[in-house]
Amino acid sequence: MLSSHLFLISIAALTLLILLGRALAYGRSKRLPPGPPGWPIVGNILDMPVVYPWKTFTAWGEQWGDIIYIKLFGQSMLILNNSGVASELLDKRSNLYSDRPHMTMSGELMGWKRTAGFQSLGPRLRGMRRLMSTAIGSYAHIRDLSHHIEDEVQYFLARLLQHPESLTQQIRRTTGSIILKIAYGYQVEADDDKLLGTVERAMEEFTVLAKLATRGWVEKKGPHSTGTVTSSFTSTLLEAKPDSHGELLIKDAAASLYGAGVDTTHSSVYTFFLAMTCFPEVQRKAQRELDSVVGRNRLPVLADRDHLPYIHALCLEVLRWQSAVPLGLPRRLNRDDVYAGYFIPKGTVIIPNIWSLATLNIAKVKRGNTVIDPIINYTPGAIRQVI
Numbered sequence: 297m298l299s300s301h302l303f304l305i306s307i308a309a310l311t312l313l314i315l316l317g318r319a320l321a322y323g324r325s326k327r328l329p330p331g332p333p334g335w336p337i338v339g340n341i342l343d344m345p346v347v348y349p350w351k352t353f354t355a356w357g358e359q360w361g362d363i364i365y366i367k368l369f370g371q372s373m374l375i376l377n378n379s380g381v382a383s384e385l386l387d388k389r390s391n392l393y394s395d396r397p398h399m400t401m402s403g404e405l406m407g408w409k410r411t412a413g414f415q416s417l418g419p420r421l422r423g424m425r426r427l428m429s430t431a432i433g434s435y436a437h438i439r440d441l442s443h444h445i446e447d448e449v450q451y452f453l454a455r456l457l458q459h460p461e462s463l464t465q466q467i468r469r470t471t472g473s474i475i476l477k478i479a480y481g482y483q484v485e486a487d488d489d490k491l492l493g494t495v496e497r498a499m500e501e502f503t504v505l506a507k508l509a510t511r512g513w514v515e516k517k518g519p520h521s522t523g524t525v526t527s528s529f530t531s532t533l534l535e536a537k538p539d540s541h542g543e544l545l546i547k548d549a550a551a552s553l554y555g556a557g558v559d560t561t562h563s564s565v566y567t568f569f570l571a572m573t574c575f576p577e578v579q580r581k582a583q584r585e586l587d588s589v590v591g592r593n594r595l596p597v598l599a600d601r602d603h604l605p606y607i608h609a610l611c612l613e614v615l616r617w618q619s620a621v622p623l624g625l626p627r628r629l630n631r632d633d634v635y636a637g638y639f640i641p642k643g644t645v646i647i648p649n650i651w652s653l654a655t656l657n658i659a660k661v662k663r664g665n666t667v668i669d670p671i672i673n674y675t676p677g678a679i680r681q682v683i
């Protein structure tokens with residue numbers, strides 16, 4: 297009995313030694329990016345933050361630098377804390393870094409797996425991106441859609457004037473309505489609209505997404521209850537009479553639009569109201585620009601944007617200030633790569649820490665090193681500069 301226990305303990309110790317030896321040899325032979333050391337087998341699992349991971353990753357950046365390598369059990373992960381590095385890897389090397397990791401919880405179990413943000417790189421994702429680019433791929437497309445947005449904003453302001461206490465519900469109704477209109481041509485006409493209700497639930501519970509996609513589809517293709525249906529992304533693409541495979545791709549692309557668009561836009565618009573409350577001087581400056589360009593007899597429209605540089609910068613600043621997606625959507629490296637002398641193994645999950653990219657810009661502004669992006673002529677840190 298004793299000898300069989302000893303035998304088992306010896307085997308376990310030997311296995312551990314071999315694994316440890318291989319891990320150390322691997323680390324020595326390839327120069328991996330820096331990061332918290334972690335433990336054999338479990339890696340950095342004990343270092344992982346439970347709340348606000350973006351803040352911990354940013355703090356790690358102070359110690360380990362702009363790219364941080366960690367391992368969770370066998371899974372390599374790379375955290376990008378610098379916009380230059382993020383652009384170098386995710387944009388310039390997009391042929392290597394555009395895949396998405398397999399996400400069992402949110403993808404498989406919660407019903408998001410067929411939407412664009414959770415698809416592996418392949419013909420399906422490329423097909424969906426091609427379809428989506430026909431609806432929102434360029435500024436010209438957005439200009440064509442601007443009347444939908446402007447109509448909904450008018451209704452939003454009228455409702456908000458009557459019920460200022462219901463700000464978040466009104467933003468939710470507006471963003472949901474705009475995306476349902478663009479994706480399905482569906483016009484929400486009442487607060488208790490059934491389809492909109494499902495959108496609201498989708499924002500709270502991931503799991504209803506699959507059902508939501510089907511509801512939107514049925515509403516588009518069949519009779520509907522409270523809202524009305526006009527031409528849209530879905531109807532235009534269906535006019536080409538796709539086969540069943542093509543139909544499924546259109547359905548999933550439409551679901552991707554509102555799945556990715558509703559919550560992010562709702563959060564960003566809400567943040568705008570927060571910013572205007574926190575920084576009244578910025579609000580006054582924006583109002584002065586609006587009064588001088590648009591006047592007080594009409595509402596601004598998208599066509600005014602080029603004449604409203606301060607408000608344009610302010611909107612971008614709000615997106616930067618409190619990003620709705622502080623850790624972006626993870627990507628996956630599809631081949632071994634070497635960057636800045638560091639080896640990055642195939643299969644590494646890439647986390648762009650957008651929150652940190654924004655904080656670093658602020659730090660630069662605070663040092664007086666204002667960064668002006670020549671493309672959009674936008675000054676990061678606009679909100680804080682005014683204070």
Ligand code: HEM
Binds near residue numbers: 412425428475554
């Ligand atoms: C302030 C609002 C928004 C924010 C902060 C935001 C942020 C993001 C981020 C960080 C990603 C991942 C990008 C990447 O990995 O390269 C993404 C992907 C995506 N977003 Fe947005 N987004 C916003 C609004 C929207 C809207 C309004 C729509 C559609 C109507 C939309 C549709 C998508 C889609 C379809 C993807 C997946 C793209 C792909 O993998 O091909 N987003 N978004």
